Amino acid sequence: MAFQNAEHISGDFYTRKFEKGKQDNTLIVNMGPQHPSTHGVLRVMLEIDGEYILRAEPVVGYLHRMHEKMGEAKTWGGFYPNLGRIDYGHALSWNWAYCGAVERLMGMEIPEKAELLRVITCELNRLTSHLLWWGAYILDLGAFTPILYAFDDREKLLDILQRPTNSRLTYAYFRVGGVKADLDDECIRKIREFIPYFRSRLPMYKNLVTDNIILRKRIEGIGIIDRDMCTRYGCTGPVIRGAGVPYDLRRSEPYSVYDRFDFEVPTQDSACSAGRYLVRMSEMEQSLRIIEQALDMLPSAEGGHLMAKAPKPAMKPPAGEAFFAVEGGRGKVGVYVVSDGSKNPYRVKLRAPGYSNLHAFAEAAQGTILADAVAILGSLDLIIPEIDR
Numbered sequence: 001m002a003f004q005n006a007e008h009i010s011g012d013f014y015t016r017k018f019e020k021g022k023q024d025n026t027l028i029v030n031m032g033p034q035h036p037s038t039h040g041v042l043r044v045m046l047e048i049d050g051e052y053i054l055r056a057e058p059v060v061g062y063l064h065r066m067h068e069k070m071g072e073a074k075t076w077g078g079f080y081p082n083l084g085r086i087d088y089g090h091a092l093s094w095n096w097a098y099c100g101a102v103e104r105l106m107g108m109e110i111p112e113k114a115e116l117l118r119v120i121t122c123e124l125n126r127l128t129s130h131l132l133w134w135g136a137y138i139l140d141l142g143a144f145t146p147i148l149y150a151f152d153d154r155e156k157l158l159d160i161l162q163r164p165t166n167s168r169l170t171y172a173y174f175r176v177g178g179v180k181a182d183l184d185d186e187c188i189r190k191i192r193e194f195i196p197y198f199r200s201r202l203p204m205y206k207n208l209v210t211d212n213i214i215l216r217k218r219i220e221g222i223g224i225i226d227r228d229m230c231t232r233y234g235c236t237g238p239v240i241r242g243a244g245v246p247y248d249l250r251r252s253e254p255y256s257v258y259d260r261f262d263f264e265v266p267t268q269d270s271a272c273s274a275g276r277y278l279v280r281m282s283e284m285e286q287s288l289r290i291i292e293q294a295l296d297m298l299p300s301a302e303g304g305h306l307m308a309k310a311p312k313p314a315m316k317p318p319a320g321e322a323f324f325a326v327e328g329g330r331g332k333v334g335v336y337v338v339s340d341g342s343k344n345p346y347r348v349k350l351r352a353p354g355y356s357n358l359h360a361f362a363e364a365a366q367g368t369i370l371a372d373a374v375a376i377l378g379s380l381d382l383i384i385p386e387i388d389r
Contacts, residue, residue: 018045018057026054033062037140037374041384044361044377048370056365056373058358063388071348076102076176076315079348084170086350087386090129092122093328094386095174097335098348100255100324102176105317105339111305114178115257119294120191121161121173122326123287127198128157129329130280137277137378138209141218146209153201156194163187176315178307183298191295195288202285210281219273223364223376226271234356237331238283239380242276244269249327260297263289273379280381314343330354330381352386 019028026049032038041063047055067082074082083098084091096118103110135150158168164181165173173179183191209215230240240247248265250258266282268275319341325334331353338347357380365373 015045018047018055021055022047023049023054025049031373037377039136039384041388042358042377042382044373046365046370046373051369051371053365053368053370053373056362058361060355060358060387063384065385065388067389068348068350071345073344075343076317076345077311079345080172080175081170084167084172085385086352086389087328087330087333087354087383088169089132089381089383090122090125090329090333091169091171092118092125092173093326093333094335094350095171096122096256096326097324097328097333098337099174099176100326101322101335101337102317104324105320105322105337106176106311106315108177108308110178110256110308112257113298114306114308116294116298117164117179117183117306118174118256119258119261120183120291121164121179123291123294124157124161124191125171126287126329127284128154128161130284131157133280133329133378133381134205134209137381138215140374140378141215143209143215146205149201149205149208153198156190156197160187160190160194163190175307176311177309178305180306182306188295188298191291195292199285199288202281205281210278216274218371219277219375219379220270221272221274222368222372223273223361223379224271225276225360225364229360229363233360235331235360236353236356237328237381238276238279239331239357239360241265241267241279242379243271249325249332253325255324255326257294257297258290261290261293273375276379276381316341316343325351328353330383330386331357350386350389352389354380354382354384354387358382358387 026047028047031044031046033041033043043059043062045057046053067086070082071079083094086094131150131154135147138146162168164183165171227243227245230243244267246265246267251265263286266279268278317339319339321338323336325332334351336349337345340346364376
């Protein structure tokens with residue numbers, strides 16, 4: 001049953017807590033974790049009066065996998081595989097945040113070529129992330145055809161990323177000091193061919209979906225998350241940019257070589273689900289611009305090395321702490337590490353953008369109808385594994 005009456009699990013702690021504020025003649029239901037639009041792993045408790053949502057409360061922890069605790073049990077290099085499984089949508093952003101934090105802890109300088117390769121692969125991965133969101137979002141809203149187009153284009157990107165990373169989803173391509181492999185000539189050729197091809201597809205996406213009056217009626221003016229809410233909940237990424245705030249770490253707090261690229265930070269002032277949708281669609285064109293410029297810089301990259309002096313597999317960073325943040329597909333991805341000088345991290349703390357973005361849903365959903373909950377949740381582009389990390 002997609003929407004489950006809470007009376008069937010009245011012994012549940014969260015249900016009892018939520019029922020304390022229940023009004024007369026209202027119903028408390030669980031949306032998920034079996035509901036299709038929560039993708040099997042998110043539970044949201046709703047108090048509804050007919051079709052209208054009076055209260056909403058996300059219940060996290062259903063999928064908790066203890067990545068942070070595993071970080072303390074593994075070696076510094078042994079934690080690499082976990083990073084691709086925190087957010088399978090934009091795994092390379094987590095690769096980068098972790099490696100960047102350890103590199104900062106060790107005072108390590110990264111070769112220019114390795115920085116460019118990180119930019120290229122991370123932006124390609126951003127495109128796969130946005131295409132996954134776009135296809136799944138429209139499917140959640142009831143249209144099946146767009147996801148076929150989205151995954152057709154996404155497969156081409158996965159074919160490209162598979163060449164240097166040897167993976168198609170849970171990437172572990174970055175290394176402390178650089179990257180593990182170069183882009184061969186065939187890979188570069190495929191990337192250069194994909195850029196004009198995908199640019200030709202974006203107008204079709206716009207005509208088929210973005211300008212479709214059915215979609216517009218479902219998302220325009222729905223799920224208002226304005227600048228004030230973003231500040232209170234710590235929202236980042238397309239959520240805050242959809243509220244008119246041009247906050248993008250690649251521009252606001254430049255890291256790596258992003259300050260060398262000419263690109264825009266798309267924003268929308270509507271602060272609704274449609275604004276967040278339009279921001280992501282515009283971001284795909286900006287990623288193409290960045291990739292083009294990075295490819296042009298590759299031949300002249302000084303040294304051409306893929307790694308700084310490679311640390312030993314059982315590296316022991318000096319005692320201390322460091323934090324590194326990157327702009328992920330869903331917002332600010334941050335990793336904080338603490339070293340006591342041993343081969344295992346003393347502490348690994350992960351800052352997941354989806355956790356903050358999700359909690360704005362409770363306020364944004366008040367007063368909307370039940371069908372709008374799906375539109376609002378989808379506009380946040382939630383990847384639950386990073387929330388229940």
